[in-house]
Amino acid sequence: MEINLKVQLMYETVIDQSDSEEWNRLCSGFTGMSIYQTGLYGELHSAGILRSCSRIAIFKESQVVAAAQLRIKLVPVLSIGVAEIDWGPLWCSSNGKMDRLGLGVLLDEIRREYCEKRKLQIRVRPRSTVSQNTDLELHELLMQHGYCKNQETRPYHTVLIDLQKSIDTIRSEFHQKWRNQLNVAERSGLEYECGNNIEYFDRFYAIYKAMWEKKKFPTGVRLPIIRELQEKLAPQEKFIVTILHNGQVDIGATVCTVLGDTMLYFLGATTPELRNDSRPGYLLQWLHIQKAKELGVRWYDLGGYDDINPDLARFKKRTNGIHVLYPGQYETGPLNFSSKFLKICEKGFRKTKYYVTSR
Known part of the structure; x- marks a missing residue:
């Protein structure tokens, strides 16, 4: 389910317009802000060949209402990769406001930009809001906007x-x-x-x-x-x-x-x-x-x-x-995307890394 055009026009989407300092300032008003969504953490953990960091924010009347930082990893030679959102998206503000429509716009824009345009698999691992009802609402929004829960990932408590x-x-x-x-x-x-x-x-x-x-x-x-x-x-x-x-x-x-x-x-x-x-x-x-x-x-x-x-x-x-209990991992990807093949590549990389470094 995508947000209709009338609702979309109420919001502004900004992609990769913030450096790490500006990003932290933008996101400081979200109660769910964590080290994993800070700009510098994203940049340092995304440094190197075939890795990058990307940021997307949704504004309404000049106020940020939802945001997410993604860490992108590409597979060498092949035109596939993954964009991961750890402990995001951010959408619950410290003043108690939760813009559900704005979150829906963000989820749609993430799919359009990273899945349809950049041909990446998206993995979203939201942080719990502590409220079971709000976590359930987040789960339903993710499912409605085309993200499927991965039942095989280990739950985070x-x-x-x-x-x-x-x-x-x-x-x-x-x-x-x-x-x-x-x-x-x-x-x-x-x-x-x-x-x-x-x-x-x-x-x-x-x-x-x-x-x-x-x-x-x-x-x-x-x-x-x-x-x-x-x-x-x-x-x-x-x-x-x-x-x-x-x-x-x-x-x-x-x-x-x-x-x-x-x-x-x-x-x-x-x-x-x-x-x-x-x-x-x-x-x-x-x-x-x-x-x-x-x-x-x-x-x-x-x-x-x-x-x-x-x-x-x-x-x-x-x-x-x-x-x-955190909501879990949600995924979406291009129609011709082989998530199983990507996981095989990632598993091979981790084994090689552990063999070389013992870590």
């Missing part, structure tokens, strides 16, 4: 802490076993520091690297790019790095973002041989909640979990926050 509650209430609602571990961490004598300069990030980087060298786990995290982000982001957009240490020895560290109405736990690492007795993960999460409360944001997001890792899932669930 997370836990949100409602920061409208008092800090004492939040703590009292933790599962007793979680609270016991937090008490152990608080009695361990660990000290903490919090900041956003590059020196803090480099201390986190050192802990993460040591953890990875010990465990050799597969990861899509591109830390050199994240570090470059930290150097280049505007002061108000920089990651918040929290470090726990025992004397001169760093035990654990985390990286969080504060955008839209949410503080998001983005990355974390602990020193494996030093963490067991001090329970740094519990103390770090508690410090995040206190910091988010201090900053006045609406939610603290524990950063997702997967039931394939039951220990991590249990750790996050026992905060007894709000369990949120």
Whole structure:
């Protein structure tokens, strides 16, 4: 279902007219704004051959009402590729307004520009609005505008802490076993520091690297790019790095973002041989909640979990926050497009990358 011409004329479509700074300014009024939709994140993660970043925004009466940043990847030689929207589109404003018609126009314009004109498969992975009714409405809009839900993708779950509650209430609602571990961490004598300069990030980087060298786990995290982000982001957009240490020895560290109405736990690492007795993960999460409360944001997001890792899932669930299931992945593509062939190409690329880099 496409929006009729009369409705379309109420809106203006702007494509690739904003640099990263202007894009961030345009999108700052959306509650769902996240690191994945920031201009610099898109540019740095889209750098290189056959990769690019594109941005589209819908305006009504000179006000942006819906927007999305896409990361584009092309297959060498072949005239196929994919345009991905992570944690978008953006359409819920901080003043509570949701322009559903404007969102419909955006979905149609994305199909026209990237699917019909550029011959790309489109993958949309929306962020949850936290409201089940609004998420269902978003699902229905995507389906009505020609996007099909991919039933094979792994669901994304997370836990949100409602920061409208008092800090004492939040703590009292933790599962007793979680609270016991937090008490152990608080009695361990660990000290903490919090900041956003590059020196803090480099201390986190050192802990993460040591953890990875010990465990050799597969990861899509591109830390050199994240570090470059930290150097280049505007002061108000920089990651918040929290470090726990025992004397001169760093035990654990985390990286969080504060955008839209949410503080998001983005990355974390602990020193494996030093963490067991001090329970740094519990103390770090508690410090995040206190910091988010201090900053006045609406939610603290524990950063997702997967039931394939039951220990991590249990750790996050026992905060007894709000369990949120994201809408999923929606796709559309040209009529002659072979999504299966593209997935084979992507799988081959990932295997080659892991073979070469072990990551």
